[in-house]
Amino acid sequence: MTGVIIFSYSTPPPQKIIGEASRIFYFHIPQAWICVIAFTMSMIYSIRYLKTRNIVFDDRAYEAARLGFLFCILATITGSIFAKITWGSFWNWDPRETSIFILLLIYGAYFALRGAIEVEEKRAALASVYAIFAFITVPFLIFVLPRIVPSLHPADSVVDSNLKFTMGATVRMIFFTSLAVFTAIFFWIFNLARRLHHINRLMLESED
């Protein structure tokens, strides 16, 4: 991570027209990527919970959602700053901005639902159902949004239409290292949270 931060500032900016500000993309894209991974993981653990009724899976779904929410906020903030500099305003209702906004709403609704139910098993089951149900709507969003407003996001920032990398070698190296490091950090925190939950459960059991 330290390496990524140092190199992302010491090498020339990745995009000539935007200049210095384009360095933010080393952080913005990995964060958005984690958002999607976390949301998917949360859904998969929800399905596994409903299948097995093992409360451990609900803990994991919850932790994945919590981390996903954090990265979602980070991606929204970095994206918003980036948007102000490149497109002139903090918020434009570009399709991806809209979808991350809806993702934030879904996460918010998920936590609101969890907060409103006292009994643990009930909370786990209902929250799992909602997580899965909300995930089903994602394909519709992907279909419907780009038809309403044209995207300002470049489609060719990572790969172009021929699936060739569009970045220079240095930029590419820093970008993919950043992606890998962010993913590693996500799984590391996720693992810590998972173990903490596990220990808490063991303690509760031994108290009983």
Place this chain on the structure above:
Amino acid sequence: MTSPKTNAGLISKSFAVFAKDIRLELRSRYALNAILMFGITTLAVVSFSLGQSNLPPHLMAALFWVVMFFSAVAGLAQVFIREEETGTILALKLAAAAEPVYLGKLLFNFFLLTVMVTVITPLFFIFTDAQVVGIAAFSAVLILGVIGLCSATTLVAAIIAKASVKGALFAVLSFPILVPLLLTLVQATQKLFDNGAFDAVMTEMQFLLAYAVVMTTGSILLFKYVWQE
């Protein structure tokens, strides 16, 4: 899992649940009153503030669905909350399996929203200057919209009936799920207010249909987990 014997009676059982809810609703008319009063009030506010000004179609379409969405939210959650509050949910659990209950409630919500649409839509045209040429296409979009709204919100209603703060939670949980539906409905309605006919809204109608089918299927698969709690 359901045996072949119960499968055969699925439709009749669903209708039994539906008929029971209709009978209850006709006695109290609670959900219908809530929906209609809410719709008429918001519509009146919209009409007052518009005055004689002529809005462009896209604003008209957005206003129309804002009125519809909030009126629907006012009453749709009732189907399951009522069962929870009167304590009849245990009896219903004994009497029927998850699928017929879900389908019955879905039908009942569909009935509520159909009444809402048939009352509010003419009033909307009276109060505002909106006009549609393709009435058939407009009705089709309305029906698909109503089906989409029910298919997505009935499961959410079942979820929030178990939670402690019911009313506020329903809108919070439904909105993110309904966003793709509402955006498409607004888009289709805008085209129709702009003198479009069937051809203009074909893709939107396909989308609405797909949404309703997927959400209903998802709900049927997931409902039993909610129902068991």
